[in-house]
Amino acid sequence: MKAREYNCKAGCPVEATLDLIGGRWKGVVLYNLIDGPVRFNELRRQIPGATQRVLTRQLRELEAVGMISRTVTPSIPPRVDYELTELGRSLSPVIAALRDWGAEYLEEMKARRASAVVEPGAREPLQPVAAE
Numbered sequence: 001m002k003a004r005e006y007n008c009k010a011g012c013p014v015e016a017t018l019d020l021i022g023g024r025w026k027g028v029v030l031y032n033l034i035d036g037p038v039r040f041n042e043l044r045r046q047i048p049g050a051t052q053r054v055l056t057r058q059l060r061e062l063e064a065v066g067m068i069s070r071t072v073t074p075s076i077p078p079r080v081d082y083e084l085t086e087l088g089r090s091l092s093p094v095i096a097a098l099r100d101w102g103a104e105y106l107e108e109m110k111a112r113r114a115s116a117v118v119e120p121g122a123r124e125p126l127q128p129v130a131a132e
Contacts, residue, residue: 020065021091025050025058030088031095033068037083067091 021027025047032038032046044055059082062068067088073079084092 017094020067021094023058023061025055026062027095027098029055029058029062029082030067030084030091031099033082033084033088034092034095037071037081040080040082043082062088 021030028047028050029043032043038046040055040059043059044050044052047055050058059068059070063070063082066085068082069085071081071083073081
């Protein structure tokens, strides 16, 4: 991941943060590393939607910006562990807030679907969550 320089107009800090943790699986990787080091194959099991190639790329990008560290233990087969660095751990409250918000959102969507009247054979309506 190439380092980028920001000229800090409105939204710049948000843009910088999203550049670091944006990507389909980076947030999920960070979430799975909050409790401590995890081996590569365990991450693959915890993130079944990510291919090995994509997961490897996301891990390398997170390592390149200093969010995670990679430790290779020589053995057969080699053991590779990933863990959050101090910088990565500083994102724990942000990741926890995303988790909490996502849980509330999923519950809200579940409640909306349960209360929606759908005719037989019709597709379920998708309703956006209203801003409060």
